[in-house]
Amino acid sequence: AQLEAAMLKLRESEDCYRDLVENSRDLICTHDLEGKLLSVNPAAVRLTGYSRDALLRMNLADLLTRGARDGFAAYLGEIRTKGTARGLMHIRTADGKTRWWEYHNTLRIEGVAAPVVRGMAQDITERKRAEAELRARELRYKAVTTSATDAFVTSDAAGRIVDWNPSAERLFGY
Numbered sequence: 001a002q003l004e005a006a007m008l009k010l011r012e013s014e015d016c017y018r019d020l021v022e023n024s025r026d027l028i029c030t031h032d033l034e035g036k037l038l039s040v041n042p043a044a045v046r047l048t049g050y051s052r053d054a055l056l057r058m059n060l061a062d063l064l065t066r067g068a069r070d071g072f073a074a075y076l077g078e079i080r081t082k083g084t085a086r087g088l089m090h091i092r093t094a095d096g097k098t099r100w101w102e103y104h105n106t107l108r109i110e111g112v113a114a115p116v117v118r119g120m121a122q123d124i125t126e127r128k129r130a131e132a133e134l135r136a137r138e139l140r141y142k143a144v145t146t147s148a149t150d151a152f153v154t155s156d157a158a159g160r161i162v163d164w165n166p167s168a169e170r171l172f173g174y
Helices: 002-023 044-050 072-082 125-147 166-172
Strands: 026-033 037-040 083-093 099-107 114-124 153-155 161-165
Touching: 026 044, 072 083, 099 125, 114 161
Parallel strands: none
Antiparallel strands: 026 037, 026 114, 083 099, 099 114, 153 161
């Protein structure tokens, strides 16, 4: 009876974790210490555009853009020495588009036949685009206000001056 109860609890736990992995919107995978993909969830298929079978024949480095591949050896070294790595990956999807992933991967060596890296990544491409657009707008604003002959003074919600242009400096003498 105790064994049956323990087995039932184990099955429930496995079902719960399988459900979480299979239905996650984020990429979840495992790879070996060379980067060979060992398992991928459905989100990995959706986010990369490759079939599950194609992904399982690939190395994680195969997904990286040419420039991002240069840092792959350092990534693997960090996993080996620290047991964890987090950062950004610039990947190329099956249709040739590039995407940004923010990842957090950990090395698992206990309780497994061979060392395996558990990987989780979130597609942050839209966030990166929005950040780039915001920086571009800030640069345009700065260029306009710096060259303007009129005084520009910017304040925050509390009324504190946070920026002003050279014309405002001349006008107010500060």
